[in-house]
Amino acid sequence: MFSAIFQDRIGFLITAAVAALALGFAGYKAARRYGTRPYAYAGLAAVLTAETAVTLFMPGGGYSSHNCVINHDIAEPFATAQGLLNLAMFVPIGFLGVLALRAVVPVIAGAAALSLVTELAQTLVPGIGRGCDSSDFLMNSLGGALGALAAWAYLRASRHEIKLNAHLRPTVIASGTVLALAAIAAGTWITPQHLDSTSLQFAGNDEKQAAQKAMNDAFGDRYSVANVQVQPPWQNSPGSLLIALADEQGNASLTWPDAKELTVTFETTDKTTSASFPVPGADEKKPVDADDAYEIAETYARRYFPAALSKSKHFVDPVGEKGELGWMVSWRRKNADGVLMPLRLDVQINTAGRISQLLTSSTEDPKDLPKVSVSQKTAEVTALKSITAEVKGTKLKVADSSLMAVERSGEWRAQWLVTFEDPAGETFLTVTYVDAATGKAESR
Structure with a gap:
């Protein structure tokens, strides 16, 4: 994960390291001058500089979104690499903070305040654009607290004098001020986005085996x-x-x-490699046209996904402006009412006669779909009225519509999928589903 985050940012890493060393040295000299724990202050200055550099100044940010994700799954960041990294980043801040200041509560509160300010700055300050996430704040604060408690335990074991509640009054006043200012900023400029989860999670044995x-x-x-x-x-x-x-x-x-x-996906360019899949029984035949590509794809399908061929129609289309990426062979199946079934198979055959991409859906054909009573024309009129009401001021027209089986809340329905385009012919991203039995429209 480290390489993925910092790839192509060697210059930034060198600059951040130099800044951390410089400010660490400044912290050391200042502490030496006043005669209090110079090495602890040097380390604290260095890690605070590193945290600020990574969270606020690392290149690659975007625009200020003024959004903040509120993750309802509190346990999720404990199962993600990003969450554990956020926790680990603040542990040394808490640890060195207590070693330097000989105070636990102010350091824990300070680490939480630092994280809060960082999250708000990431979404409000133009040019940072790293987003605001409640999970990041949770893990940062927890990391700071764990580091502070570890330092407290170390100092106690070393028989150094330290109190958990030292400087309690100024800590409460400072924390209250930061919270009040953060609340004003959040209420004025930030839009919360409530989600049940936000990050990639570690896979268990079941997921790996699947x-x-x-x-x-x-x-x-x-x-x-x-x-x-x-x-x-x-x-x-x-x-x-x-x-x-x-x-x-x-x-x-x-x-x-x-x-x-x-x-x-094995390949995404016209360069064929050994990563693509040679179809057993196809003898590595290089296709010269769509018929050759279909023959190879069918050989593959009969061996690995024979159910996709039953009562299906196939289509072969060149991939790329001049077919330089090969051909996409697709199988689709409709029921007696003309409803497109969810089972599908797409096999891309490259110019070497090997599979470069694959998409397969093994969902069984749904039984007892509600009877189709809404015509295509009626569905298109309904969809256009629905989307026009949602995007007032934008003139749209129907680009295409198709009847397909769609699963809604565990129940399969026959629905018209209607797409739109603007007067310039540009595709409109929002589509509308019209239930083929009830006529109810839903845009997504």
């Missing part, structure tokens, strides 16, 4: 899973497992916990 099984089902024993992270559900998106393959052969994602939909 990831490896999905890869084995799709490609035999050719690929090994190197790392798995859990992406919790967010808004209308399901949870998923983010999978990194061994030897940097590619990456994948698997919907979780249903483990129904697998997406795999």
Whole structure:
């Protein structure tokens, strides 16, 4: 994770290290002058400089969003690399703070105040753009408290005099002032976003086994899973497992916990590599047209996903402006009422005749779908009225509509998916679902 955060920022790291050493030395000299614990003050000055540099001055930030995520899952950051890193970053602040100041409560309160100010600055100050998250504040504050208590225990064991409640009155006054100012800033300029989870989480054995099984089902024993992270559900998106393959052969994602939909990427350019999957039985034949690509993809599908071929129609489309990325072979199935079923298979065959990308959904065809009673034209009119009411002032027209099976709160429904475009022909990001039985519209 360290390399992912600080990659391409060597210059910043050197600058931050020099600044931390310089201010650490300044803290040492000042403490020596006044005769109080110079090494502790030097360390405290250095770690405070490092924390400020990493959280407020590291390049790569964006605009000030004025949003703050309120994570309802208090336990989540304890299962994430980011959460543990936030905790670890403040442990030395708490530890060295107590060694330098010989006070516990002010240091704990100061660490929490520092984290609070940092989070507010990250979302309010232009150019920082690192976002505000309640989980970060929680882990920072906890790290500071753990470090402070560890230093208190160390000093007690070393028979140094120290009191837990030293400087209590000024600490309360200072903390109250910071809280009041933070509350004013939050109430005036910040919009809270309440979420049930915010970060990637560590995977357990069940998740790792599911990831490896999905890869084995799709490609035999050719690929090994190197790392798995859990992406919790967010808004209308399901949870998923983010999978990194061994030897940097590619990456994948698997919907979780249903483990129904697998997406795999081995290559994203026109350069074919050994990471792509050679289809058994296809004899590494290089396709020259769509028919050749279909033949290879069908050979793969019959071996690994034969259910996707039953009563399905296939489509072959070139990938890339000139087909330089190969061909995408897709299978889709509709029921007797023309409703598109959730089962799907997309196989991208590169110019070397190997699989470069795959998407498969193994969801069974839903039974007993409500009868379709809303026509396509009626659905489009309803959808256009609905979206117009939501985005007043923007003229839109229907771009396309299709009838598909969609799962809503554990129940499968037949719904019209309607997409829009503006007068310039630009695609509008929001789509509208119209229930094919009730006619109720819902935009997403």
